[in-house]
Amino acid sequence: MATSNTIVWQDAEVTATTEIADRIRRITLRPDNPQQVRPGEHLKVMVDINGEEAVRSYSIVDATPDGSELSLSVFHTPHSRGGSTYMHTRDVGTWLRIAGPLQDFPMRVGAPDYVLVAGGIGITAIRGMASLLRRLGANYVIHYSARSPEAMAYREELAAEHGEKLHTYFDSEGTLLDIPAIINSATPDTELYMCGPIRLMDAIRRTWQASQLDPTNLRFETFGNSGWFTPEQFSVSIPRLGVSTEIGQNESILEALEKLGVEMMSDCRRGECGLCQVNVLHTEGQIDHRDVFFSDKQKTASTKLCACVSRVASPEASPPGRSVQLTIDVP
Numbered sequence: 001m002a003t004s005n006t007i008v009w010q011d012a013e014v015t016a017t018t019e020i021a022d023r024i025r026r027i028t029l030r031p032d033n034p035q036q037v038r039p040g041e042h043l044k045v046m047v048d049i050n051g052e053e054a055v056r057s058y059s060i061v062d063a064t065p066d067g068s069e070l071s072l073s074v075f076h077t078p079h080s081r082g083g084s085t086y087m088h089t090r091d092v093g094t095w096l097r098i099a100g101p102l103q104d105f106p107m108r109v110g111a112p113d114y115v116l117v118a119g120g121i122g123i124t125a126i127r128g129m130a131s132l133l134r135r136l137g138a139n140y141v142i143h144y145s146a147r148s149p150e151a152m153a154y155r156e157e158l159a160a161e162h163g164e165k166l167h168t169y170f171d172s173e174g175t176l177l178d179i180p181a182i183i184n185s186a187t188p189d190t191e192l193y194m195c196g197p198i199r200l201m202d203a204i205r206r207t208w209q210a211s212q213l214d215p216t217n218l219r220f221e222t223f224g225n226s227g228w229f230t231p232e233q234f235s236v237s238i239p240r241l242g243v244s245t246e247i248g249q250n251e252s253i254l255e256a257l258e259k260l261g262v263e264m265m266s267d268c269r270r271g272e273c274g275l276c277q278v279n280v281l282h283t284e285g286q287i288d289h290r291d292v293f294f295s296d297k298q299k300t301a302s303t304k305l306c307a308c309v310s311r312v313a314s315p316e317a318s319p320p321g322r323s324v325q326l327t328i329d330v331p
């Protein structure tokens with residue numbers, strides 16, 4: 001789902017920060033070279049992780065009409081790869097290196113009806129779309145789930161803006177999204193836009209694929225940071241190149257191999273384009289596919305993985321303290 005974007009870096013000052021929900025911080029920026037922001041756009045932000053530069057992507061949740069002030073909302077993940085910790089420690093008056101606004105999640109205007117689905121911090125990619133649809137007088141509905149009311153960012157603002165078009169669900173209250181019901185209510189021309197944890201998006205993708213609905217009417221944004229297993233350290237080796245390294249809990253295979261000088265292809269770095277795919281030769285662990293590029297069949301076969309997001313989890317019976325091994329080859 002990636003579209004072409006030219007990456008031009010610029011500086012942006014942090015002008016406000018607010019804790020808007022449990023572990024979610026809203027960060028407002030004033031970029032040196034403002035540009036108008038369209039729904040679905042994101043920023044790339046250069047973050048510092050243990051003294052090393054890395055790039056993270058964050059959806060722009062809202063902006064002034066000329067883009068001179070724009071806001072992100074960043075969830076401090078329990079198993080942060082370092083980016084969200086960095087973002088949660090930027091104070092007003094500090095400067096960030098940013099690129100964008102960049103568009104990988106365009107919304108098509110003119111569909112007869114829309115379903116928007118957000119899980120947790122995924123609301124950042126969906127909120128601007130919902131606002132635009134309201135302004136256009138479009139027929140739409142928003143399904144938004146979170147761990148608890150306290151963990152739901154922009155809950156009151158969304159309720160005030162969208163009224164009964166907003167449906168909320170909370171794990172803490174046992175009110176869960178009914179995915180089959182949502183998809184059964186879609187017409188052949190309904191467009192569904194979603195952003196959230198990989199489990200939620202996988203479940204929606206499977207149900208959508210099993211229906212008669214047009215696959216191109218299902219659109220999604222993922223920043224590739226949630227998986228089926230808790231991230232753990234593991235070992236990667238490439239016998240052909242004589243390379244082996246440990247992958248820390250907070251880094252990706254792609255980042256670790258790049259640091260060693262292995263030539264890797266990549267583009268989106270969030271599990272969408274498939275450019276970073278590597279061949280899996282062996283593992284005694286279970287591959288935690290965190291991409292939305294490979295099909296379910298390919299994920300089950302596990303002969304390849306996306307090195308930018310996917311990981312390996314230990315088998316349940318493995319002895320504590322030993323890193324599970326993954327043997328790969330690169331194209």
Ligand code: FES
Nearest residue numbers: 267269274276308
């Ligand atoms: S770089 Fe795009 S899927 Fe990994």
